[in-house]
Amino acid sequence: MSEYPPFAVTVDLVVLTxxxxxxxxxLIRRGVPxxxxxxxxxGGFVRVDEDLPRAAERELAEETGLTGAAAHLEQLGTxxxxxxxxxxRVVTVAYLALLPDLPAPVAGTDAAGAEWLPVARARNLAFxxxxxxxxxxxxxxxxxxxxxxxxxxxxxxxxxxxxxxxYETVWETRxxxxxxxxxxxxxxxxxxxxxxxxxxxxGRPAQVxxxxxxxxxHPPIIRPTPDR
Amino acid sequence: MSEYPPFAVTVDLVVLTxxxxxxxxxLIRRGVPxxxxxxxxxGGFVRVDEDLPRAAERELAEETGLTGAAAHLEQLGTxxxxxxxxxxRVVTVAYLALLPDLPAPVAGTDAAGAEWLPVARARNLAFxxxxxxxxxxxxxxxxxxxxxxxxxxxxxxxxxxxxxxxYETVWETRxxxxxxxxxxxxxxxxxxxxxxxxxxxxGRPAQVxxxxxxxxxHPPIIRPTPDR
DNA sequence: ACAAAAGTGTTTTCCATACACCCATGT
DNA sequence: ACATGGGTGTATGGAAAACACTTTTGT
Numbered sequence: 001m002s003e004y005p006p007f008a009v010t011v012d013l014v015v016l017t018x019x020x021x022x023x024x025x026x027l028i029r030r031g032v033p034x035x036x037x038x039x040x041x042x043g044g045f046v047r048v049d050e051d052l053p054r055a056a057e058r059e060l061a062e063e064t065g066l067t068g069a070a071a072h073l074e075q076l077g078t079x080x081x082x083x084x085x086x087x088x089r090v091v092t093v094a095y096l097a098l099l100p101d102l103p104a105p106v107a108g109t110d111a112a113g114a115e116w117l118p119v120a121r122a123r124n125l126a127f128x129x130x131x132x133x134x135x136x137x138x139x140x141x142x143x144x145x146x147x148x149x150x151x152x153x154x155x156x157x158x159x160x161x162x163x164x165x166x167y168e169t170v171w172e173t174r175x176x177x178x179x180x181x182x183x184x185x186x187x188x189x190x191x192x193x194x195x196x197x198x199x200x201x202x203g204r205p206a207q208v209x210x211x212x213x214x215x216x217x218h219p220p221i222i223r224p225t226p227d228r
Numbered sequence: 229m230s231e232y233p234p235f236a237v238t239v240d241l242v243v244l245t246x247x248x249x250x251x252x253x254x255l256i257r258r259g260v261p262x263x264x265x266x267x268x269x270x271g272g273f274v275r276v277d278e279d280l281p282r283a284a285e286r287e288l289a290e291e292t293g294l295t296g297a298a299a300h301l302e303q304l305g306t307x308x309x310x311x312x313x314x315x316x317r318v319v320t321v322a323y324l325a326l327l328p329d330l331p332a333p334v335a336g337t338d339a340a341g342a343e344w345l346p347v348a349r350a351r352n353l354a355f356x357x358x359x360x361x362x363x364x365x366x367x368x369x370x371x372x373x374x375x376x377x378x379x380x381x382x383x384x385x386x387x388x389x390x391x392x393x394x395y396e397t398v399w400e401t402r403x404x405x406x407x408x409x410x411x412x413x414x415x416x417x418x419x420x421x422x423x424x425x426x427x428x429x430x431g432r433p434a435q436v437x438x439x440x441x442x443x444x445x446h447p448p449i450i451r452p453t454p455d456r
Numbered sequence: 457a458c459a460a461a462a463g464t465g466t467t468t469t470c471c472a473t474a475c476a477c478c479c480a481t482g483t
Numbered sequence: 484a485c486a487t488g489g490g491t492g493t494a495t496g497g498a499a500a501a502c503a504c505t506t507t508t509g510t
Contacts, residue, residue: 005276006234009308009319048233048317052308078306078321080237080280089276091237091319093306161489179473181490197480203488204480222472389461407500409463431461432507447498 007080008090011055012043012129014076014136015064015097017116018153018169024116025133026063027125031113034086035126041133042114043092056095063114064099072098072152076136084128092127096136098152141170146220148190151211157194159206160184173224183221189214235308238320239283240271240357242304242364243292245327245344246381246397252344253361254291255353259341262314263354269361270342271320284323291342292327300326300380304364312356320355324364326380369398374448376418379439385422387434388412401452411449417442 015026027039042063046055056073060066073095080091122133143149150166151158164180167173184190189212197205243254255267270291274283284301288294301323308319350361371377378394379386392408395401412418417440425433 004236004273007237007274007319008232009235009237045232046235046308049310051310052306052319075305077303078280080274080321082277082279091235091280091321093308093319159489176474177488178475178490183472185490197489200482201488202482202486204490206489219471388463404500404502405461406463406502411499413463425462428509429461430459430509432463434462450499 005089008085008088009046010043010090010092011046011052011059012041012092012094012132013056013059013063013097014041014094014133015060015071015099016119016136016140016153017099017101018166019101019116019118021118023119023137023169025119025122025136026114027117027122028063028113029115030126038124038126039117039122040126041094041129046093052093053095056093056097060095060097064102066099066102070099072096072149076132076139079128079132081128092132094132094136096139098140098149100153100155141223144170144221145223146217148211148214148217150221151191154211157208157210159198159208160191161206163191163209167221171223175224180221187214187217187219187221188212190217233317236313236316236318237274238271238318239274239280239287240269240320240322240360241284241287241291241325242269242322242361243288243299243325243327244347244364244368244381245329246394247329247344247346249346251347251365251397253347253350253364254342255345255350256291256341257343258354266352266354267345267350268354269322269357274321280321281323284321284325288323288325292330294327294330298327300324300377304360304367307356307360309356320360322360322364324367326368326377328381328383369451372398372449373451374445376439376442376445378449379419382439385436385438387426387436388419389434391419391437395449399451403452408449411447415442415445415447415449416440418445 013026017024026042028042030036030038030040042059044059046052052075053073060071060073076094076096078091078093082089084090119133119137123130125133140149144167150163153166154162160181161177163184164175164177168175191209192212194208194210196208198208199205241254245252254270256270258264258266258268270287272287274280278286280303281301288299288301304322304324306319306321310317312318347361347365351358353361368377372395378391381394382390388409389405391412392403392405396403419437420440422436422438424436426436427433
């Protein structure tokens with residue numbers, strides 16, 4: 001093995017959530033060169049005996065305080081241009097993480113330097129992170145159509161209206177609440193009723209749902225056609 | 229950098245084509261341990277100053293004799309379980325390559341040990357290549373629906389019937405030739421007429437097409453619903 | 457003439473959209 | 484009572500499936 005060039009391998013995370021001001025990405029500010037003081041995706045080196053998804057989970061936990069499977073986590077892609085890191089040959093495996101807007105504000109974690117930024121204002125990131133973020137956004141937008149991924153942005157129990165807000169935020173569109181309701185409740189395995197309804201809200205109480213067992217949506221939730 | 233664990237990085241290729249006996253994958257037979265004599269996906273180590281897609285192209289050229297952009301090539305995913313290679317910590321970036329059935333049988337290349345095997349009989353591959361192959365097949369099947377990827381299995385000029393054979397082979401279904409014809413010719417940017425027709429075939433000559441400029445299909449070519 | 461494959465027209469069925477309308481709660 | 488949001492019913496338009504039918508070649 002020693003005859004082959006050594007690489008450093010990192011994982012970087014595109015962590016997305018939905019907040020009052022729209023879709024937001026978790027960024028850290030770099031404290032050391034290269035790209036000192038620049039915003040960057042959270043990430044770090046993979047350990048010698050660590051699986052890649054495990055490394056991604058660890059980094060996510062370090063930055064958000066989330067333990068285990070509270071978030072959706074999937075591999076996004078690998079970026080390995082020879083000059084992407086001035087320190088040497090570093091290949092990074094990017095992961096996409098989707099989280100509900102956390103009610104508990106990440107107390108007592110290493111997330112000191114991390115902050116949420118609306119995706120529209122996440123620009124001029126360190127390394128090739130602009131591209132990685134763009135790829136992550138594109139992936140999220142596309143997968144909402146044909147997978148139940150939108151539920152990853154919701155807490156364990158949620159209403160149809162909350163789910164619709166996810167679609168409207170990620171896609172930056174408006175959806176007809178009535179047809180949306182019929183679509184998602186009619187797609188097998190997408191949602192299962194939690195058996196209770198909301199209280200104390202304005203208007204008629206809404207049924208509460210949990211994520212269903214489906215891994216793909218048939219039929220898909222079609223994105224409206226402003227160009228495409 | 230020296231404080232972080234060194235990894236070896238390889239690229240592995242899932243090279244698919246369509247032959248008379250169906251969908252086939254390019255495999256080599258390993259000549260050295262580990263997994264000596266086992267079939268494996270072609271691949272190799274990434275060089276120090278080599279970009280990842282470039283390494284994939286190089287490996288593809290070495291195994292098939294194909295120069296440059298004669299094939300579709302896309303990143304499939306990265307596999308880095310700590311124990312996946314007994315020789316040490318090796319992370320592999322898998323690429324998916326789609327080729328037309330080559331009329332010229334790869335003369336005079338290093339492809340001595342490489343051979344096409346129907347995907348149904350590609351089993352018990354070295355390392356974690358069974359899983360990588362399965363992921364590649366799944367990716368190819370899914371992307372036929374909403375991208376013009378099927379044309380990557382066709383020569384530069386082809387007929388609608390040839391294209392339909394691609395779909396039928398990859399999906400293992402039958403498609404109505406008449407509705408299929410209408411669909412693909414009616415999808416903007418999918419196909420552009422080459423202006424000529426086939427000769428010397430049985431039946432009425434078919435119009436010849438080339439790949440169009442579209443990168444996504446609207447509407448998609450829907451896969452029939454045997455379960456799903 | 458006939459077989460074979462390409463391609464078109466037509467009917468039917470289904471689904472998405474649009475939107476009128478009713479329901480259940482807070483104020 | 485009224486506003487607010489949840490949820491259902493229904494008409495309509497367009498696309499996809501099913502398939503009859505025509506076209507153009509080789510044998």
